[in-house]
Amino acid sequence: MEQGGSTMGEEPAGAELLLTLFLMAAIPTVVGGAVILSLVGLTSAAGSSSCSAVSP
DSSP states (O other), X not given: OHHHHHHXXXXXXXXXXXXXXXXXXXXXXXXXXXXXXXHHHHHHXXXXXXXXXXXX
């Protein structure tokens, strides 16, 4: 009974642990990626506008 319980308990625990780690790693990655993309978009837009304003 203990062996079966430990075997059945380890598999879901391992899966839950992997899912938890994946979510903990994915959420900041997605949020950070969105922030970086927004910052890069604003920087590139500001850079292009300032460059076009300086060239003429």
